[in-house]
């Protein structure tokens with residue numbers, strides 16, 4: 001078994017059975033393609049790397065063979081690799097991803113010139129209408145060159161999708177591996193949330209104790225991020241309202257921040273989304289805020305906490321589908337379900353996700369999804385898997 005097989009499906013099975021041809025061209029961002037290949041494999045893809053001669057000067061085919069587990073195509077031979085991979089035959093590749101893509105290769109693709117293994121793959125893929133995703137990388141001045149801009153536009157007009165570049169200083173940098181992989185995943189997703197507006201509210205609220213201290217909780221926002229990411233990949237227009245987050249927020253996501261439960265309540269009047277999902281860790285109680293900083297060295301201090309209003313009932317009239325979360329610690333599954341069902345009924349939720357926080361790890365979770373018709377679905381596995389399972393139920397409710 002090739003070592004690359006040990007990471008297959010480490011992050012999901014969304015690309016299982018998909019063959020992606022990765023065309024690499026002569027940008028120094030070619031070094032980032034090693035990790036790109038690994039991430040695609042972690043989601044289950046087979047990746048066939050094809051390199052231009054210029055790309056081979058910057059990154060070795062041996063390294064890319066190690067990354068992908070397949071010999072790299074560095075020149076076309078009598079085996080007509082381009083035809084078997086992207087020709088009009090059954091079993092051809094599912095996508096051509098060109099990353100990084102130089103100004104030179106963009107322009108040649110736009111003009112139908114093929115004089116490298118990558119541009120020949122592109123000519124075939126355009127002819128067979130195989131999905132193509134291009135990640136440009138170059139100096140800003142090259143990207144702003146009028147001819148290059150015309151050719152970028154020509155690619156768009158041919159139905160070719162572009163990801164990035166990220167304009168930064170004098171560079172038009174290649175999009176991050178994370179963003180490219182997300183776009184690949186979106187291309188193969190079910191698209192069953194296309195045209196839907198989804199709001200995810202996540203992270204922890206923070207209730208100020210004084211000007212520098214807060215009462216908060218250990219929520220990380222990871223579930224919210226996974227749901228936002230999965231909904232976007234399924235075609236939804238997604239907004240994330242984020243409290244304190246301990247995980248990175250995916251690039252390109254529309255984000256608004258809140259700090260306290262009161263902040264969040266002030267934002268509720270703006271909710272007009274088809275779906276609202278609330279995996280947020282919101283405070284049930286808050287202290288009365290002291291001005292300045294509570295003095296130290298005073299011995300023990302009593303905190304008086306006042307109860308805070310619940311946000312879910314305010315959201316109910318503002319959306320078609322409302323999904324709540326109920327977290328408990330160290331209760332039996334039966335008690336957890338009972339409490340979740342009573343919350344679901346009390347607030348008129350369409351669905352509630354119940355979990356015991358003792359079963360929640362950094363990436364994994366154990367939860368039960370309970371829908372308004374009383375059906376229960378258990379989930380044990382990744383947070384991404386839970387996100388998909390929740391969205392499957394959301395799609396059913398939307399009808």
Ligand SMILES: Cc1cc2nc3c(=O)[nH]c(=O)nc-3n(C[C@H](O)[C@H](O)[C@H](O)COP(=O)(O)O)c2cc1C
Nearest residue numbers: 025026027028052054055102103104105116137138
């Ligand atoms: C170290 C180095 C880095 C380069 N980086 C880029 C780049 O980021 N973007 C770009 O368009 N060209 C870049 N070039 C120039 C291309 O390699 C050159 O245009 C080449 O002809 C591209 O060929 P290809 O598109 O067939 O790979 C770079 C060249 C070198 C030597």
